Amino acid sequence: MGTTKSHVFTERQNQLAKVAKALGHPARIAILDILKQRDCICGDIVEELDLSQSTISQHLKELKVAGLIRGEIDGPKTCYCINTAAFGLVSTDLQQLLTVPTSSCGPNCC
Numbered sequence: 001m002g003t004t005k006s007h008v009f010t011e012r013q014n015q016l017a018k019v020a021k022a023l024g025h026p027a028r029i030a031i032l033d034i035l036k037q038r039d040c041i042c043g044d045i046v047e048e049l050d051l052s053q054s055t056i057s058q059h060l061k062e063l064k065v066a067g068l069i070r071g072e073i074d075g076p077k078t079c080y081c082i083n084t085a086a087f088g089l090v091s092t093d094l095q096q097l098l099t100v101p102t103s104s105c106g107p108n109c110c
Contacts, residue, residue, distance in 0.1 A: 012093055015067070019090050022066035027051060028059050035069060035082050042079040 009017075022028055027049065034048055035041060045060075046053050060080060063069045067086040071078045 016090070016093055016097065018066045019068065019094075022062050022068060025059065025062075027055070028063055031056070031059055031063060032068065032082070035080060038081075040079045040081045042074060042077040045080075 030049055031045055034045055038044075046056050049056065051059075060069065060071065064071055064080075068083055068090070069080050070083045071080045073079075
């Protein structure tokens, strides 16, 4: 019997995958664009996008799980804002991941 190899992903790899999943829907990108223009939003997102409240709530949940936004309860509403610390880390990690090495292929590659 052969041995099976299991790969354990790093915390950075897991976090980047979570962020990539969260960024994989245009509504979430639109929500982030709206949140970047303001300090904090409490319910105005539904008025700006042609989506139902429940759909917006689901997208906000995904962005929050990925750590890209923060939400604070303010009475009956939840106010959302960009998690600037997380954005900085994700930006750095994505930039490192997407930087093309200068010698990625040899002369007989591709």
